Amino acid sequence: MRIDVLGLQAFVSIAERGSFRAAASHLNLSQTALSHRIRKLEESLSLQLLVRTTRQVTLTPAGTALLPRARKVFEELGTTLEDLRTTAREAEERVVMGCLPTVAMRCMPEVIAAFVARYGNVQVTVHDNSVLEIADKVQSGEAEFGVTIMSANRWDLELKPIVKEPFVLVCHRSMPMAGASSISWAELGGMPLVRISSETGNRILIDDALGARSETLLWRYEVQRVVTAVSLVRSGIGCAVVPKLALDVVSRDDIVAIPLRSPTVTRTLGIVTRKGLPLRPAARDLLDLVIAALHESIAD
Incomplete structure (x- = not known):
């Protein structure tokens, strides 16, 4: 009725x-x-x-x-x-976004500083979470957009690729390969390696790129966070494979990052939003700042 x-x-x-x-x-x-x-x-x-x-x-x-x-x-x-x-x-006084922790640490300080200069009274909330958690927050409306790894999409979310971020090998400066300009995956055979948990999505990307070759490598350690992986490298017990941006946020006095080749493995970073729902002006401006910072960071 x-x-x-x-x-x-x-x-x-x-x-x-x-x-x-x-x-x-x-x-x-x-x-x-x-x-x-x-x-x-x-x-x-x-x-x-x-x-x-x-x-x-x-x-x-x-x-x-x-x-x-x-x-x-x-x-x-x-x-x-x-x-x-x-x-x-x-809502007009607050912008909420999701972001991978490595990207948040590397890019968000300068992004938020620039945003505050333009929108001094608007609060910014950054959920530095995993890929799945970012998708959940955008899907529920808790976050207006997210910066994440391009992966399987959900029917009500839209993914837009932004940049490709390479994986690098992190080793201690005392190791023989520390001065190399690049290193092939084949040269890592028998070397104790640290990788980040599959829950972050990084392990799946590496396994897919290497195929059966991934199983021939000595993945002796697995951790949840990049900071932990770097700590293991500093202790001298092995090397770690991490995304390039992740290394930019830790002290590099005693470690070096070496580009990996044959093959070059990358992860595509992109923006996730809800389909059919335009961003508010403040959120749109924040997103533009994030995209610019991502491009600049990868180019460094």
């Missing part, structure tokens, strides 16, 4: 003011239009709600029963609309 909101509004106004004339004036309607609304409401309910005489308007038993419920409907509607206004106002 469709709810006749205009009819209920007319009914409440008449009941509270005691006359069609006062109610019509309050609603900025003609008395004829007001009468039409009441007649339509009564016909839809198959009930008479008002008894109108030349001097006064009286509620019927049905009208008396309806009045408090109709008032409650408008009170709840008013509260809902005010909540929506508050939410919209707060």
